[in-house]
Amino acid sequence: MATLVTFHAHPDDECLRTAGVMRKAVEEGHRVVLVVATKGEVGEVPDGFLAEGEKLEDRRVQEAHAAAAILGVERVEFLGYRDSGMMGEPTNDDPSCFWRADVEKAAEQLAAILREESADVLTVYDDNGDYGHPDHIQVHRVGIRAAELAGTSRVFQATFNREFMQRGFEAAVEQGLMPPEAAPKPPENVEFGKPEAEITAAVDVAKYAPVKRAAMRAHPSQISEEMFMLAMPDDAFAFAFGTEWFIRWGQGPGITETDLMAGL
Numbered sequence: 001m002a003t004l005v006t007f008h009a010h011p012d013d014e015c016l017r018t019a020g021v022m023r024k025a026v027e028e029g030h031r032v033v034l035v036v037a038t039k040g041e042v043g044e045v046p047d048g049f050l051a052e053g054e055k056l057e058d059r060r061v062q063e064a065h066a067a068a069a070i071l072g073v074e075r076v077e078f079l080g081y082r083d084s085g086m087m088g089e090p091t092n093d094d095p096s097c098f099w100r101a102d103v104e105k106a107a108e109q110l111a112a113i114l115r116e117e118s119a120d121v122l123t124v125y126d127d128n129g130d131y132g133h134p135d136h137i138q139v140h141r142v143g144i145r146a147a148e149l150a151g152t153s154r155v156f157q158a159t160f161n162r163e164f165m166q167r168g169f170e171a172a173v174e175q176g177l178m179p180p181e182a183a184p185k186p187p188e189n190v191e192f193g194k195p196e197a198e199i200t201a202a203v204d205v206a207k208y209a210p211v212k213r214a215a216m217r218a219h220p221s222q223i224s225e226e227m228f229m230l231a232m233p234d235d236a237f238a239f240a241f242g243t244e245w246f247i248r249w250g251q252g253p254g255i256t257e258t259d260l261m262a263g264l
Helices: 013-017 019-027 056-071 103-117 134-150 162-174 206-217 234-241
Strands: 003-008 031-038 075-081 121-125 154-159 201-204 243-248
Touching: 003 013, 003 019, 003 103, 003 134, 013 019, 013 031, 013 056, 013 206, 019 031, 019 056, 019 201, 019 206, 031 056, 031 103, 031 134, 056 075, 056 206, 075 103, 103 134, 121 134, 134 154, 206 234
Parallel strands: 003 031, 003 121, 031 075, 121 154
Antiparallel strands: 154 243, 201 243
16 A cells, blocks of 8 residues: 555545546555645635625635545645735735745655655645646745655656646537636736646546446535536546646656556
């Protein structure tokens, strides 16, 4: 049995980026640990969703544990930083937010967990945090440094395959599976994901698509049934989310791996 530690910025990030490899590892007999930097305090939530007096961060922590149980995660840890919000927002200036965290200090927090778990594999995000979100960029910085401190040599940067996503959305619209206006578009002037040529690992997780979708549904404060991930037909979902993409730290471009836990 090996141990996979997945490091994420906010509750619900885990189900969008690594839920497939997490469940795959569990079903293959490995231990999976989820570490989340913040409690997602700045997330958007529909009016009237929360109960009177209920805090969004409390709900999101509950949702993270519910999703983790669905995925088979054995340990969930929060590093205790505050959600920084989107890049350029005033919340970026909060001294308690993750974006303002001292990288060395935060990395040591994560490294302590990596050492406790004798982690074999760590997932972080790519250097642009998928789309420039400050907390996601910080996950990359902190995660890479934590791996160095703990001696965790197998580090995979979760990302999105830019060309694959574009091809998939175009095909879904052409086949009538998704109206044109429903196809998500990245924010203006923001690069989303990474070019296919830079990706080094593509993991087929289509088998776990129903579990991945169930984990998404465990985050109703952030992922409503009307959002495209849950509204699309099952076959379209399996196509769109049935592969998870990574760049192995220190490895040259070209997809050469299909299993983060290979050989462990």
